[in-house]
Amino acid sequence: MASPKPGLLSLPPELLLDIGDFLPPDAILSLKLTHSVVNNTLPSLPCLKNRKASQCARFAIDRLRILSTTTPAEQRCIICRKKYPLHMFVSSSSPACAPQLFVEGAPRPETVDIPPFFCAWHVGRLARVKRTDPNGRNEWVSDMKRMCMHQGCIEGWKDCDCDCDSCGYRMVRTYTRYLNNNIECRRFTFRRNTDEESADPQEKSKGRLYVKENCWHNDTSSESVIDFPVAYELESNIKLNTKRPASRHKPQRRTVSSFDLDKFFTAGEFLCSMPC
Secondary structure (H helix, E strand, C coil): CCCCCCEEEECCCHHCCCHHCCCHHHHHHHHHHHCCCHHHCCHHHHHCCCEEEEEEHHHHHHHHHHHHCCCCCCCCCCCCCCCCCCEHHHHHHHCCCCCCCCCCCCCCCCCCCCCCCCCCCHHHHHHEEEEECCCCEEEEEEEEEEEEEECCCCCCCCCCCCCCCCEEEECCCCEEEEECCCCCCCCCEEECCCCCCCCCCCCCCCCCEEEEEEEEEEECCCEEEEEEEEEEEECCCCCCCCCCCCCCCCCCEEECCCCCCCCCCCCCCCCCCCCC
16 A cells, blocks of 8 residues: 655644745745644744735735634625625626525525635626627537636636736636627626526536526617526546746736734734644
């Protein structure tokens, strides 16, 4: 029987401290939250107040600080950096989604899958309309793509020259409308039919996803509504490529010198004791 491979926790404390010397404050906090052994080994954040930290790192620290203490009443969106009540981080709160009934005090139902800390105002970023030939594809298709959490760009849809080391990339579920005419999809709204099963068993949202479209008929100057089911392009063994694409130019990074971490951690070491 093969012996288990050594992991991060098997490293001596001296080596963990050496690793921490090469990490920015937000990465150190992320690493501390992985395990109590790492938490106790790496320095507390108030000891890092002389480290330089970008504006994105400050927001990342703020998010992790809230997660490590109590359940917050609001969160900061990773895209627009604004704080909203928790219900705004549920996709059904988006204008791009049809309202859903829910029981007061119970979690609001999701309409489309969105990543953590992604507010409902940005659901539209996950959808696009792509024109095809008159005899081409005419359907809604969903698949997984890589998204830059700094600029909100989806790889393959728009060029991204981001050079941020804090926001990173995530795999997100996207929705593409292949359109072969000038009548359909003048406006669209996502909705769930909870009487049907989802076409994707890995989807977190309950029910079959449809898109309600408004159509305009020029010959009769009239409007109609149609429902399109969303098809899923299932990809097995999706791996996140964390290597950033080559930038055409390096944007100027906004850096705060001697960032005062104490204003975030006035209570001292805030991390709760995590189970081994």
